[in-house]
Amino acid sequence: MLRPLLIKAVAPAVVAAGLLSFVLVGGSPPSVQADISIPMTQGTPSLAPMLKNIMPAVVNIAVTSKVEIQNPLMQDPFFRRFFEGPGAPEQPQERESQSTGSGVIVDAKKGYVITNNHVIDQAESIRVRLSDDREFDAKLIGKDPQTDVAVVQIDAKNLVAIPMADSDKAQVGDFVVAIGSPFGLRQTVTSGIVSAVGRHTGISEGGYEDFIQTDASINPGNSGGALVNLNGELIGIPSNILSRSGGNIGIGFAIPMNQARNVMDQLVEHGSVQRGRIGVVGQDVTPDLAKAFGLPSARGAVVAQVVPDSPADKAGLKSEDIILEANGKEVQSFVQLRNAVGLMRVGEKVKLKVLREGKPRDITVEVGKAEDQVASGEGLHPALAGAVFGPRAEIAGKPSGEGLDAKGVLVQQVAPGSPAARTGLRPDDVVIAVNRQSIDSMAKFEELAGVKEGQLLLHVQRGDGALFLIVR
Structure with a gap:
């Protein structure tokens, strides 16, 4: 395959x-x-046993x-709108x-x-x-x-x-x-x-x-x-x-x-994975950042933003903290930290070794449930069925440092052939506005998009570009 x-x-x-x-x-x-015992063989060494x-x-x-x-032209939302109604493909x-x-x-x-x-x-x-x-x-x-x-x-x-x-x-x-x-x-x-x-x-x-x-x-x-x-x-x-x-x-x-x-x-045990989260936006410590923060080496993950009311916020983690270790294991990058936390069980505790203003300190964070802030498109609008939306902060942390603005919501999944896919949404799109109103939280997105019927105007960031999508 x-x-x-x-x-x-x-x-x-x-x-x-x-x-x-x-x-x-x-x-x-x-x-x-x-039985993994490997018996002694005569002659040529072999992995056969x-x-x-x-x-x-x-x-x-x-x-x-x-x-x-499907006609590939119908994947274009503007082309599809032109042909909607009687006589549509x-x-x-x-x-x-x-x-x-x-x-x-x-x-x-x-x-x-x-x-x-x-x-x-x-x-x-x-x-x-x-x-x-x-x-x-x-x-x-x-x-x-x-x-x-x-x-x-x-x-x-x-x-x-x-x-x-x-x-x-x-x-x-x-x-x-x-x-x-x-x-x-x-x-x-x-x-x-x-x-x-x-x-x-x-x-x-x-x-x-x-x-x-x-x-x-x-x-x-x-x-x-x-x-x-x-x-x-x-x-x-x-x-x-x-x-x-x-x-x-x-x-x-x-x-x-x-x-x-x-x-x-x-x-x-559950039929699905209960993804862990602590609620931070971050990036790798580059040589330039290491110099700016006065660090001896370019390792670790710098916290660029802490999501309000998240487990990290409640534990006292702050912006500009440098995370050096997680549960005794050295953190080389933000991605490594995100992977470690994302695979932990909800309720487990991650012990972080942090450098704040040049002074080391230990902070223990109880891992929260990522799904607590995930919304299914089915519950918002019929045309969004098949899409799963989540906080942008749970995904940010690219090595180059882009994507640190946590505004907007991330399109985490889009089922092939679903209404959301036909609308033109793609995985990794970021919805930054609904009906010309900016999105700064999942709650705001659910409030604006959860209209059940009628038309929505989505302003979407896709890669380095942006576009508008009509949802109806």
């Missing part, structure tokens, strides 16, 4: 961005685990979904689409299989094929687009699960093996090393990234498969590649298992 990135597109097309494009590829502890024990845990996932067929039609990816059995007793969200997103049906050719219909337990993790469940006997490693211990230079179904070729194994850890690719604004980079060959269809160490332990879930053509050039990215396991546990 294949989906181009940043630049979010739908599989299986590949879109180039300049010379390179990011491409999504693919697509309680286990009671039974593979280890692989023999864990490969039955890597499965093929076949997905059937509905794809909308027919409503979009759908066709059946099939795609494949990979998955990993992580709980043999309960039949839980972890994979990528983009492998099963929009699925009408999900079919899992084991290494012994048994096939089972799978039930979707939950999915999380922001981390690209999903969990499905099959009802099967005699399953084998891969033991999960502590991915925080992965180091550059560690040998790793990728297992999956590239281009539909089941049970394919490639090897390489960990090329980097803690990678942030910027694939999607608002996503939670902390990738393990590897040169083990990963191709379309590997998505959701296994990246394992030489002990036969699962350290990551291959998710995307950097590529000129959609094929492997030795730069692949896997979701670290500690992050995937955290998300998986919440999906199994």
Whole structure:
């Protein structure tokens, strides 16, 4: 299964961005685990003994979904307005689409299989094929687009699960093996090393990234498969590649298992992820900022704004604070801080080491629930159905420092083919005004947009530009 990135597109097309494009590829502890002991072999060294024990845990996932067929000109809201009314083009039609990816059995007793969200997103049906050719219909337990993790469940006997490693211990230079179904070729194994850890690719604004980079060959269809160490332990879930053509050039990215396991546990428990928040807008400490603040090095995250009445505000965090550590772990960037907080459970406490006016201090913040300030378009206006809106402050924090103004609300999600999509809204749009009235909070947006009927004039920022959208 294949989906181009940043630049979010739908599989299986590949879109180039300049010379390179990011491409999504693919697509309680286990009671039974593979025996990871590697017996001594005679002659040539081989990974075969280890692989023999864990490969039955890597499965093929076949997905059937509905794809909308629509005149691309009708995606332009101005073109569509011109043709609205009698004689307008027919409503979009759908066709059946099939795609494949990979998955990993992580709980043999309960039949839980972890994979990528983009492998099963929009699925009408999900079919899992084991290494012994048994096939089972799978039930979707939950999915999380922001981390690209999903969990499905099959009802099967005699399953084998891969033991999960502590991915925080992965180091550059560690040998790793990728297992999956590239281009539909089941049970394919490639090897390489960990090329980097803690990678942030910027694939999607608002996503939670902390990738393990590897040169083990990963191709379309590997998505959701296994990246394992030489002990036969699962350290990551291959998710995307950097590529000129959609094929492997030795730069692949896997979701670290500690992050995937955290998300998986919440999906199994709640069916969704209860995203944490503390309510700050921030940016990386650049060399220029380090000099301006009198810091010895360009590391950490500077707080540019604290959202009123947020957990950070209540804990005493202030603008211009420099966050150096979170729960004892050094903070290198604002994105790293946001990822750490966003994956914490609501109610947990994050201990921050902060530098304020050159003096260190410790501040403990109780993680709040991001969904407390999220609004669904269905509850606001019929034409906004399919969109999810949230505070801009929860997404800001780009390395270059732009986007620090927290005014406006962020379009977090837009379902393909939904009324909101037909209106012209896109993910990562920022609504800065409704009916010519500025938006400075979620409450103000809900007040102005929640009219249930009638026409709305949305002023939207998109990238470096802006436009007006008519909603009716």
